[in-house]
Amino acid sequence: MSEPITQIVTPTSLDYTFTAGGATERFLRGLKDGKILGQRCPKCQLVIVPARGACARCGVPTEDDVELADTGTMTTYTIVHIPVPGSDVKPPFVAATIFLDGADIGLFHLVHEVSLDKIRPGMRVKASWKPQEDWGFSLTNIRYFVPLDEPDVDVTELERRIAHA
Amino acid sequence: MRDVAVISFAQAKNVRDAGAVNEVEIIMPVVAEAIAQSGLARSEIDFTCSGSSDYLQGAPFAFVMALDGAGAWPPISESHVEMDAAWALYESWVKIQSGHADSALIYGFSKASSGKLREVLNLQLDPYCVAPLGIDSVSLAALQARALLEKSAYSEKDFAEVAVRNRANAKNNPKAQLAGDYSVDEILAEPCLVSPLRKHDCAPISDGASVIVIAAGDIARRVCKRPAWIRGIDHRIEPHSLGARDLTVSASTRLAAEKAGVNQGPIDIAELHAPFTHQELILRDALQLKDDVEINPSGGALAGNPMMTAGLSRIGEAASRIISGQANRGVAHATSGPCLQQNLVCVLEGE
Amino acid sequence: MSGELCGIVGIGQTPYCAQRADVSIAGLCREAALNALEDAGLEWRDVDAVVLGTAPDMFEGVMMPELYLADALGATGKPMLRVHTAGSVGGSTAIVASTLIESGIHDRVLTVTFEKQSESNAMWALSSKQPFSPHINAGAGGYFAPLIRSYIRRSGAPEHIGMLVAYKDRLNALKNPLAHLRIEDISMEKIESSPMLWDPIRYLESCPSSDGACAMVVAREALAKDAPKKPAWILGHAMRSEPTMFCGRDEVNPHAGRECAKDVFNQAGITDPLKQIDMAEIYVPFSWFEPMWLENLGFAEEGKGWEMTDEGRTALDGDLPVNCSGGVLSSNAIGASGMIRFAEAARQVRGDAGDHQVPGARTALGHAYGGGSQFFSMWVVSSEQP
Structure with a gap:
């Protein structure tokens, strides 16, 4: 009796050409110039980043670009202790939701240069950019965010303001 | 069986490559057109169902992002089939037959230009x-x-x-x-x-989207002169x-x-x-x-x-x-x- | 409740484990389907239509697997539907099957969900490298951990709550022979000393990757009444979705979940869920989601869900036993996980849940969610024919 076959490996490879979409394209072009562009919803007036061309809350297209600060408030976070497949970020690292000043939605990014026991919601942070010559059409032009020496922001209040906007 | 009719249909122009647009940008105008043509307000449509395949885009949950273009706030009663959206229409028709809805918005979309369809x-x-x-x-x-x-x-x-x-x-x-x-x-x-x-x-490889609104008896008659x-x-x-x-x-x-x-x-x-x-x-x-x-x-x-x-x-x-x-x-x-x-x-x- | 009354007459599951090397994907699905048919005392020919559900096709590398599974699931010559609503798919699939009965279109429908994670890499499929976004999304845990942090901030819940949920669900799993993770020497200390993965989620506070399938047969009233085993009657079902990201979205206590719960309870005539629901199977892939969903579902006031967990009220002998099967924390065949919740709720009201039976359970809730806490599906089942 021969060994049972329990698994075969079938390597499959498919190539895709991704399309960013009109709104994302403008966002990425902005990053190339060191600018973070959001879009203002014509209806609720709130600012979305990164915008995908629509305000999902109002169900309308967004076209009005708004340049945002590279400082913001970290509202929540996790400390990732395991490696991410395909990523060269070494654990443990902090992945966080950051409300950039002028934006009404959180952006997901890394927070570094802070001791892990000092991480707390409401912390003020600022983008740490790569050297300008390394900038591409990518959010990775911002290596990560670093703490800013400013008083903490009340996250509950921040959330309430946007929810009721 | 309840009487159910197609009251509105809209589609994007079929193109080989829709270029620099994402799912939301493809869907949103077509959804808006179909709703406007239906004579119903978005909030009057009880159920939403879509059809798409992640393998066309090459990303899991392609349909999730598409929801941004479908008018899903306030929350909607919604489902999705990983099939041609004709089956999404079937699911919607069943939903109306079961009495859980009186009208439905159905959409499907494709960005097949992203990959090599024959191999996919x-x-x-x-x-x-x-x-x-x-x-x-x-x-x-x-x-x-x-x-x-x-x-x-x-x-x-x-x-x-x-x-x-x-x-x-x-x-x-x-x-x-x-x-x-x-x-x-x-x-x-x-x-x-x-x-x-x-x-x-052979059919061409196409990018596109289409949207249908269906409604039961009286609603269909009210908003559409000659429902299908x-x-x-x-x-x-x-x-x-x-x-x-x-x-x-x-x-x-x-x-x-x-x-x-x-x-x-x-x-x-x-x-x-x-x-x-x-x-x-x-x-x-x-x-x-x-x-x-x-x-x-x-x-x-x-x-x-x-x-x-x-x-x-x-x-x-x-x-x-x-x-x-x-x-x-x-x-x-x-x-x-x-x-x-x-x-x-x-x-x-x-x- | 609208349409014709629908009863669950057969439930079939496979054991859940890390790898079922002895069966193909088709074999796995067929095993669950056969178990459900046997439970219902039916044959393949008694089935009018098949509804299949599973998580993203990229998990197994098979595009639209309903096409390949048609033969194994006895669907040829019959209508076959394939549902995909992210993590809530197991629940949504059961709901689509039920509406095929409630609409009067079919007499009996077989519904099947599966995941064979050993033939795939879910973590890879979920965090596959996409252009245009920084690559820091460490799978589902990395996505949900910040939401849990928000919950802790808002509710002031003490840090041990997550571990308490894990401990309770892992104890329950020891009573469920089908459960994937059955840790005989489970203790709070063991959970606390397990590695931190995505703070505040520890290894033993997360779900495993499982192979497994779950199937049910639903039937119209007259046939359900005559079924060999007591049916579970569907009193209501609901689905709700909202977009992943928009300004002001409450990701901790999503509006879609609250509305879905309201709808399903309203259909089932439930005005006081805590009093009228005897047990609940809730989709909890990371321990902290138990208190979060207790609030979202209306079993507890906002910010108070953790107190129910802390007081032991969600334990098997509590006043609202939650996840008596061991839950998603103990078995996670992703595409099937939602249906397992729905099926386990039905098993309870049929009085057929074995060692994890809640004595006298008459009314139960099955709950599933998916995407970025944005897709919800729920049903309420009862031992009593309405």
Whole structure:
């Protein structure tokens, strides 16, 4: 009796050409110039980043670009202790939701240069950019965010303001 | 059964490559157009259902992002099939029949230009024994076409005639991707792409989106002068194993047609989701369509085939001709899987 | 409740484990389907239609697997539907099957969900490298951990709550022979000392990757009444979705979940869920989601869900036993996980849940969610025919 076959490996490879979409394209072009562009919803007036061309809350297209600060408030976070497949970020690292000043939605990014026991919601942070010559059409032009020496922001209040906007 | 009708249909222009737009940007204007045309407000539509495939975009949860363009706030009652959106329409019709909804918005979309469709569709096959062989979708269809030529009285000339008619019909369809005047001889003079299929025998690869709004009895009558009533809708699947079925006939279409009551009245028009010319011949026979039936006035899938929504578009194309009064009773068809494995048949009628 | 009454007459599951090397994907699905048919005392020919559900096709590398599974699930010549609503798919699939009965279209419908994670890499499929976004999304845990942090901030819940949920669900799993993770020497200490993965989620506070399938047969009233085993009656079902990201979205206590719960309870005539629901199977892939969903579902006031957990009220002998089967924390065949919740709720009201039976359970809730806490599906089932 021969060994049972329990698994075969079938390597499959498919190539895709991704399309960013009109709104994302403008966002990425902005990053190339060191600018973070959001879009203002014509209806609720709130600012979305990164915008995908629509305000999902109002169900309308967004076209009005708004340049945002590279400082913001970290509202929540996790400390990732395991490696991410395909990523060269070494654990443990902090992945966080950051409300950039002028934006009404959180952006997901890394927070570094802070001791892990000092991480707390409401912390003020600022983008740490790569050297300008390394900038591409990518959010990775911002290596990560670093703490800013400013008083903490009340996250509950921040959330309430946007929810009721 | 409750009376349910198609009251609105909109679609994006079928194009080979929609370029720098994402799913939301493709869907949003079409959803807006279909809703505006329906006479209902977004908040008056009880149920939403979509059809799409992650493998077209090459990203898991492609349909999740699409929701941004579908008007999902405040929260909506919503579902999604990883099938052609014609099946999303079926799910919605069932939802209305069950009394859980009185109206529904159905959409499907494709950005097939992102990947290589012929290779992508290989992954639909039995993952252990067939997919590893690496056969592509056009080659499988060619296998079927060859079997048809061998077994039936159809010839390659018949295939070419199907292409000529669909391309010519597409000239009247502003959303068509391929249209024009060709002759049978011209087409037959072309080399084969995958023998016995020529380029003109195959549907193009398309980006696109289409949207339909359906509603039950009184609502449909209130908002639409001449709703396209769904008199019957049924779908059936056949064995996946290609060796287990006769590829030259479509048993599942025949059965679905019988259940949907296709031949319980005269048919004026048929919109058939046949991505290959020979498949239109097989479907015509399975549906037992008479010679006077106008087939694919839109140009059919040969004029534009956005995967996962081309079937829904067939229902929309047939319905819009009924709504406009051009036709009275029509049949629409959608297909899924290799060599017409799964088929849906929908009978639509004016009042 | 609208339409015809629908009863669950057969439930079939496979054991859940890390790898079922002895069966193919088709074999796995067929095993669950056969178990459901046997439970219902039915044959393949008694089934009018098949509804299949599973998570993203990229998990197994098979595009639209319903096409390949048609043969194994006896679907040829029948209608077959394939549902995909992200993590809530197991629940949504059961709901689509039920509406096929409630609409009067079919008499009996077989519904099947599966995941064969050993033939795939879910973590890879979920965090596959996409252009245009920084690559820091460490799978589902990395996505949900910040939401849990928000919950802790808002509610002031003490840090041990997550571990308490894990401990309770892992104890329950020891009573469920089908459960994937059955840790005989489970203790709070063991959970606390397990590695931190995505703070505050520890290894033993997360779900495993499982192979497994779950199936049910649903039937119209007259046939369900005559079924050999007591049916579970569907009193209501609901689905709700909202977009992933928009300004002001409450990701911790999503509006879609609250509305879905309201709808399903309203259909079932439930005005006081805590009093009228005897047990609940809730989709908890990371321990902290138990208190979060207790609030979202209306079993507890906002910010108070953790107190129910802390007081032991969600334990098997509590006043609202939650996840008596061991839950998603103990078995996670992703595409099936939602249906397992729905099926386990039905098992309870059929009085057929074995060692994890809640004595006298008459009314139960099955709950599933998916995407970025944005897709919800729920049903309420009862032992009593309405």
